[in-house]
Amino acid sequence: MIELKNVTKRYDSLTVVDDVSFTVKAGECFALLGPNGAGKTTIVKMLLNFTRPTSGSLSINGISSSQAECRQAVGYLAENHHIPPSLSGWHYLLRCAELLDMNQSEAIDHCRHIVELIGMQGREHTKAGTYSKGMVQRFGLGAALMGEPKLLILDEPTSGLDPIGIREIRQLLESLKDQGMTIFLNSHLLSEVEKICDTAAIINRGKLLVKENISAIVRDGETLEDLFVRLVRG
Amino acid sequence: METSKALPPMTRIAKYTLIDEVQQRSFVVMFVICAICVFLVRGCYHGNYMVNGQALDTGTIVRTLSKAIFHVISSGVMVIAALLSMRIFRRDRDEGTQSCVLSKPIERWQYVMGKLLGLWVLSALFMFILHSIVFLITSINLKVFIPGYLAASLLCTINLLFVVIAVLLLSLLMPDIVAFLCVLGIGIVGFVADGIAAASHSQIVQAIVQQPAGQPQSDLTWWKVVYVLWPKLLGVQQLAASLIESDASHGFGPIYPLINILAYCLILGLLLFKRFRAEDIV
Numbered sequence: 001m002i003e004l005k006n007v008t009k010r011y012d013s014l015t016v017v018d019d020v021s022f023t024v025k026a027g028e029c030f031a032l033l034g035p036n037g038a039g040k041t042t043i044v045k046m047l048l049n050f051t052r053p054t055s056g057s058l059s060i061n062g063i064s065s066s067q068a069e070c071r072q073a074v075g076y077l078a079e080n081h082h083i084p085p086s087l088s089g090w091h092y093l094l095r096c097a098e099l100l101d102m103n104q105s106e107a108i109d110h111c112r113h114i115v116e117l118i119g120m121q122g123r124e125h126t127k128a129g130t131y132s133k134g135m136v137q138r139f140g141l142g143a144a145l146m147g148e149p150k151l152l153i154l155d156e157p158t159s160g161l162d163p164i165g166i167r168e169i170r171q172l173l174e175s176l177k178d179q180g181m182t183i184f185l186n187s188h189l190l191s192e193v194e195k196i197c198d199t200a201a202i203i204n205r206g207k208l209l210v211k212e213n214i215s216a217i218v219r220d221g222e223t224l225e226d227l228f229v230r231l232v233r234g
Numbered sequence: 235m236e237t238s239k240a241l242p243p244m245t246r247i248a249k250y251t252l253i254d255e256v257q258q259r260s261f262v263v264m265f266v267i268c269a270i271c272v273f274l275v276r277g278c279y280h281g282n283y284m285v286n287g288q289a290l291d292t293g294t295i296v297r298t299l300s301k302a303i304f305h306v307i308s309s310g311v312m313v314i315a316a317l318l319s320m321r322i323f324r325r326d327r328d329e330g331t332q333s334c335v336l337s338k339p340i341e342r343w344q345y346v347m348g349k350l351l352g353l354w355v356l357s358a359l360f361m362f363i364l365h366s367i368v369f370l371i372t373s374i375n376l377k378v379f380i381p382g383y384l385a386a387s388l389l390c391t392i393n394l395l396f397v398v399i400a401v402l403l404l405s406l407l408m409p410d411i412v413a414f415l416c417v418l419g420i421g422i423v424g425f426v427a428d429g430i431a432a433a434s435h436s437q438i439v440q441a442i443v444q445q446p447a448g449q450p451q452s453d454l455t456w457w458k459v460v461y462v463l464w465p466k467l468l469g470v471q472q473l474a475a476s477l478i479e480s481d482a483s484h485g486f487g488p489i490y491p492l493i494n495i496l497a498y499c500l501i502l503g504l505l506l507f508k509r510f511r512a513e514d515i516v
Contacts, residue, residue, distance in 0.1 A: 045514075045515070048333075048336070048337050048515075049336075050333065050336065050337075050514065050515035050516075051514045051515070068339045068340060068341045069339055070339075071337060071338060071339045072339045074337065075337075076333075076337035078330060078333050078334075078337075081330060082328070082329050082330030083329070083330065084254065084329040084330075084331060085329070086254065086257055086258075095246075095250060096334065096338075098246050099243055099246060099247075099335060099338050099340065100338060100339075101243070143334065153337075
């Protein structure tokens with residue numbers, strides 16, 4: 001589903017991602033972990049062609065990430081997601097649906113379903129300017145789920161959510177995983193990652209330290225957090 | 235999904251750009267003020283105008299004034315188009331619209347084209363409505379029908395296209411306000427240069443600046459090349475205004491300014507798409 005081959009990204013003399021290679025199979029729930037500034041978001045941005053790699057190649061479903069068609073069945077939630085304050089959550093979702101070539105009636109039906117899925121019934125018609133960060137994040141997740149994508153790329157999806165919201169998002173992701181959706185998760189919440197994801201990659205200072213099944217790399221009596229600290233601190 | 239029935243993404247982006255701009259309070263205020271100003275101008279048509287002691291007939295007054303108002307509106311809307319365009323990319327970045335749109339299977343050129351189209355249509359509508367107010371005043375109130383007035387307005391939209399493309403391109407390379415001022419500067423320099431060129435053709439000015447025999451003429455070739463190649467915004471306006479004249483003998487005038495501006499639109503448009511392709515999406 002996702003393939004990175006010797007990907008390097010440099011900004012002048014600063015190497016943000018250093019010769020990273022890994023694959024994520026279809027149906028896999030994958031977590032990309034690393035401390036702040038490790039290069040996680042840069043990898044996500046390269047996958048979506050928001051920025052280009054200095055060298056190496058990235059592909060989704062065998063199509064180069066530089067081609068727009070590779071994003072045909074991809075949903076994306078950005079870290080610190082925003083919604084134009086003049087739009088309501090409903091109109092925002094409607095626009096996202098229309099951008100995916102849905103006609104008006106299809107878009108409305110789909111948006112109703114999404115609003116229900118993200119638990120925002122009753123708040124969808126108020127302006128986004130009045131939403132809390134958690135609500136914006138939920139609508140962002142709703143926008144990512146628009147068009148029933150096969151791959152979901154989530155950059156800190158639980159950012160700004162309260163514990164109940166985090167739990168709801170986790171349950172939602174678990175149900176999506178059960179439906180066979182591929183999930184690429186970028187998160188700091190290691191306890192949540194441990195509950196949802198099958199595989200994880202840890203990067204530090206742009207270098208890939210490990211990419212394995214979580215159950216295979218976490219030792220007995222150790223948590224993912226312990227493993228993370230152990231690997232990152234060297 | 236019925237893709238064939240759906241509008242292509244570019245048109246949708248253009249539609250959203252247009253709707254978002256119209257919903258801005260500053261846009262509404264700007265439009266209402268402009269419409270009121272144009273509406274108030276109708277008072278000028280009722281004055282008595284004399285040339286060499288002879289009163290001018292209503293038709294001449296209406297045509298001359300309408301032409302002057304046409305130029306004021308066309309120039310004013312160019313400034314407004316630049317104001318509307320200068321923050322469009324930054325606002326989309328800040329509001330997350332850019333990453334939302336480009337995470338979908340939409341090419342960057344489609345996004346830029348959608349933005350460009352939306353801004354162009356919006357500013358063209360803005361100008362067309364203001365010109366239509368003048369057209370209605372002259373046709374209904376004063377019973378002087380100027381068939382070419384609205385056609386002239388449409389022709390002037392080429393200038394708006396130039397302004398929108400230039401500001402969008404420059405806003406990717408420099409701060410928004412500097413991009414706006416640069417395009418404003420290009421417009422002002424072009425207008426002043428065209429004014430000087432027009433004045434220099436008058437016999438009085440030629441007589442004043444005529445150099446005594448024996449003195450070598452200064453070499454102005456370089457300046458002439460710059461002048462000829464400079465964006466001919468006023469030229470397009472004058473070409474459009476020639477449609478307002480009722481006398482057919484005036485003709486359509488030279489079309490060089492139109493070619494000049496269209497060539498600029500093409501070149502700057504290509505640069506805009508090339509620059510945006512290399513842009514990092516935040």
